[in-house]
Amino acid sequence: MPELPEVETVMTGLKPALEGHRFTHVETRRKDLRIPFPKDFAKRLNGRKVLHLWRRAKYIMADLDGGETLVIHLGMSGRMTVFAKSQSRKLGQFHYDPAPDEPEKHDHVIFDTDAPARVSFNDHRRFGLMTLIDTGKIESHKLFKDVGVEPLSKGFDVAFLKDALKDKKAPIKSALLDQRLIAGLGNIYVCEALWRAKISPRRRASRVKPDEIALLANAIKEVLLEAVEAGGSSLRDHKQVHGELGYFQHRFAVYSREKKLCQRADDGIIKRIVQSGRSSFFCPICQR
DNA sequence: AGGTCAACCTGAGCGC
C-alpha cells in the first residue's frame, strides 16, 4: 500500500490519539510481522508517553519518553485505525467511532492510550514491521543507515538528483525506487513523476539529461505534495485513520491505466511493462 | 559493485 503520501497521511492522522498521550495498554496478537517483535515489546510500551510523531522514508516514528522510538512500517497492506474509547468523546477536530468489542481479522497490534483512544494496526499480508530503537541511534540503525534523502526536504534539489543519477546504469524507474537514493518514493509516484517529466521509465538513469532532471526533480516534489494533500491513493488497502479513502487515485495519469488514452499525447495509449519485477505504466508517445 | 529476481503473505479478480 503505502508510499510517502500514504504514510504521511496516516502519521498525521495518528497525532491526536498519540502525540502527548500515554499508552495505557498495548497488546500484540501474534509473535511477529515481517520480523519478530522485540523482546517484551508490549510490556516495554505500557505507560510510555509519545512525545513526537514524525515520518522518515516510509516509516512512522514515535519518539517516546525514556529515549526510545517506536518504529512502524506498513508494508504493502498495513493500515492503522483510530477509535474512540468512549462514544461521546471528541478528540481534536475529529469524531471517533467506538472501538469494536473484538479485534478484527489481521489486527495484529492494539494500542490503547489515555487520549482516550484505541489504535489498531491491521496488516493482512504482514509485510509490515514494528520495532523499538534508541532515539539517539536512529541514523546509525540498520533500518535507516542507508536511507537516502527526503524528497520533500531542502536537501532534495536538481543538483542532488543530478549527482545521484550520474553513475547509475539502472533504468531511471529502478533508480527512483531505490530507497538508498530517495526515501519514500514507490511504484505509483515514480510512474506518475516520470510521466509528468516526460521521461521513459526505460531510460538508463545516467543518460537522463540535465534539463530533464530539473523537470523530474520538480515533478517528484509536485506529485508527492499533491498526493499528501489528497490523503494519498486508495487502491485496495489504504485508508486514513478514520476509514476515509484517499483520493489521489482519481488523478493518476498513468498508474493502473494500461490501454487507456494518455491525456497529453494525441494517440498515446498507456502501456504496462515489467521492470525489476514491478509494473511500470507510461505513455510511449510523450515519454522518451 | 551494481543490478535483478524470487521470496515473504493474504486476498481480490478473472477466465473457465
Added chain:
DNA sequence: TGCGCTCAGGTTGACC
C-alpha cells in the same frame, strides 16, 4: 460455486 492463475502502494537477501 469453485478452482487455478495473476496481480498487488515494499523490502531483503541470494544470485549473476
